[in-house]
Amino acid sequence: MTLQQDLTENKTSKISKLRSIQSHLKATGAPVVIDSIGINLLIISKLASRYGNDVYLRPRGGFWGEFKDRYQGGTTFQDSLHVSRIRHIRDRVVGEADHIIPVSHFHKTQIKYTYPTIDKPITPIYEPYNEESIAQATSNDSLREDWGIGSESPLLLSITGFNYRSKGTGVVDFARGINTVLSEWEDSYYVVAGGGQYREEIEEKFRGQIDPDVYDRVLFPGFLSPIAPVYAAADIYLHLSFRDTLGLTVIEAQRSGLPVVVNTGGGMPEVINTSSEGNGVVRTNSELEDHLMALVADKSRQEATGEENEEWAQACFHPAKIAADFEDVLLTS
Known part of the structure; x- marks a missing residue:
């Protein structure tokens, strides 16, 4: 079972999807691949852990400490709250994972540097190109x-x-x-x-x-x-x-x-x-x-x-x- 961060902003739809996911996790025991990091995926990873499903985390972004740069807040206080919140969520998702699959060996090094005591398996797997959208052409x-x-x-x-x-x-x-x-x-x-x-x-x-x-x-x-x-x-x-x-x-x-x-x-x-x-x-x-x-x-x-x-x-x-x-x-x- 692969879950992407595609839950809509509609709260009713979110609740419905999460309940459906919960039922599936409970019934199947299937492994879960968390494809990215966010609050909705933290909820899913915790549900998976509760029902004994193995959780595989596929983080894509680097561990650069860049959250402040990406936030379009207005004040330093708001900015600090945003940074703390995002890092807390990331730490929780990493903590829930049974196995981490970063996109490169450099990415693995970042993770081990950020979490020096981490003891779970970390197996880098590269990203594929999209065969349908990347096609060789001789000229343009x-x-x-x-x-x-x-x-x-x-x-x-x-x-x-x-x-x-x-x-x-x-x-x-x-x-x-x-x-x-x-x-x-x-x-x-x-x-x-x-x-x-x-x-x-x-x-x-x-x-x-x-x-x-x-x-x-x-x-x-x-x-x-x-x-x-x-x-x-x-x-x-x-x-x-x-x-x-x-x-x-x-x-x-x-x-x-x-x-x-x-x-x-x-x-x-x-x-x-x-x-x-x-x-x-x-x-x-x-x-x-x-x-x-x-x-x-x-x-x-x-x-x-x-x-x-x-x-x-x-x-x-x-x-x-x-x-x-x-x-x-x-x-x-």
Whole structure:
């Protein structure tokens, strides 16, 4: 039995759903996978524990202490109450779990650091890409035309969310390195796709770090859907956030046949095909510059890396493979 945090805001509907779940738990004894953390899922996990159902916790977000950043409160007091409440709920859900299934080994390290005395099994299982929405395409000239980018112009792509400020810091921190590449390759472009309330703020900070003569070749188009054509329009994918426990877009980009460059933060280095020299893990702007300058100049290397990445991603992150990993944990633990 897998439960997602899809209970509506209607209290009557919530009560009805919770009663239905309670009856099912009591009658079947089936294991429960808690997919996220929240008050409703805390209630479900406690019900599962009461009736002897095994509880598997699948936390997705990192243990960054970022709750304050995400809260849109008005006063410091309100903010502190919100932070305390959310952390209390998270601690209770973790406490109720019999087994924790984080999304990466980095995520596991975060959990063990946050809860140093934890003694329950922790088994990382990566996220799969969506086979239906991520499909390999050889080109997407129409999207490039919409952006005013020629079919032969090198296009660097990042996809991120801007729902809290810290999410975009990586893009800003690596702005000078990207600026150098854009300045050297005068027909190159950098596109940062993604929506969120802090998008304009991050864009302003990024533009404050680059030279005016490359302004027109940096685009922040906002949220884009479907996502497959966006990957198909790009030549190289960059994931520069320091705040991701996994970096699902890194997996999607490789499945889409792109070379990828990530920074050393979070779980991204775990999900990159390190056997291909076209991919890169960088720590500084100078490392980013060196890697991109060589990669942009070598189209055949880009294509070879993309082909290797597509095959590697299918072997490691195909939905059927991840489902088998979950089945193994649920049946053997």
